Amino acid sequence: MAQFVHNLTEEVPALVNAAVIYSKTRLATFWYYTKVELIPPTPAEIPTAIQSLKKIINSAKTSSFKQLTVKEALLNGLVATEVWMWFYVGEIIAKHGIIGYDV
Amino acid sequence: MVPPVQVSPLIKLGRYSALFLGIAYGAKRYSFLKPREEEERRLAAEAKKKPDEQKRIERELAEAQEDTILK
Numbered sequence: 001m002a003q004f005v006h007n008l009t010e011e012v013p014a015l016v017n018a019a020v021i022y023s024k025t026r027l028a029t030f031w032y033y034t035k036v037e038l039i040p041p042t043p044a045e046i047p048t049a050i051q052s053l054k055k056i057i058n059s060a061k062t063s064s065f066k067q068l069t070v071k072e073a074l075l076n077g078l079v080a081t082e083v084w085m086w087f088y089v090g091e092i093i094a095k096h097g098i099i100g101y102d103v
Numbered sequence: 104m105v106p107p108v109q110v111s112p113l114i115k116l117g118r119y120s121a122l123f124l125g126i127a128y129g130a131k132r133y134s135f136l137k138p139r140e141e142e143e144r145r146l147a148a149e150a151k152k153k154p155d156e157q158k159r160i161e162r163e164l165a166e167a168q169e170d171t172i173l174k
Contacts, residue, residue: 035107045115087125091126103140103144
C-alpha cells in the first residue's frame with residue numbers, strides 16, 4: 001500500500017507534466033496556423049474581396065466559367081459548401097443546441 | 104511543417120459573414136418560436152385537464168363501489 005502511494009506520487013507529476021507539454025505544443029501549432037488562416041478579414045482586404053466577387057460575377061455573365069476544369073469547379077464547390085456550413089454553425093451557436101430548437 | 108495557406112479575402116469575408124448571418128437568423132427564429140411553444144404547452148395542459156377530470160371521477164366512483172363490495 002505504501003509502495004503504491006509512493007509510486008503514485010512519483011509518477012503523477014511526470015504524467016501531468018507530459019500532458020501539459022503535449023497540449024502546449026499542439027496549442028502552439030494550432031495558433032501558428034490560426035494566426036494566418038482563420039483571422040477575420042482586415043478592413044484593408046475588403047476591396048480585394050469585392051474585386052474577387054466582381055470577377056466571379058463577370059465570369060458568370062461572360063460564360064468564361066465554362067473554361068474551368070472539372071477539378072477546379074469541384075474545388076470551388078467544396079469551398080462554397082464550407083462557407084455555407086459556417087451559416088449553420090452560426091445558427092447552432094444562436095439556438096444553443098445542435099439539433100432542433102430548445103422548447 | 105507545411106507553411107500556412109494564405110486564404111483569399113473573399114473566402115474570409117464569406118466565412119465570417121455567413122457565421123454572423125447564421126447567428127442572427129438563429130436568434131430571430133428562436134425568439135419567434137419561443138412564445139409559440141409556450142402557447143402550445145398551455146393549450147396541451149388545458150386539453151389534458153378534461154380527461155384527467157374524467158379519470159378522477161371514475162377513480163372515485165370505483166373506490167366508492169369497491170367499499171360496498173368489500174363490506
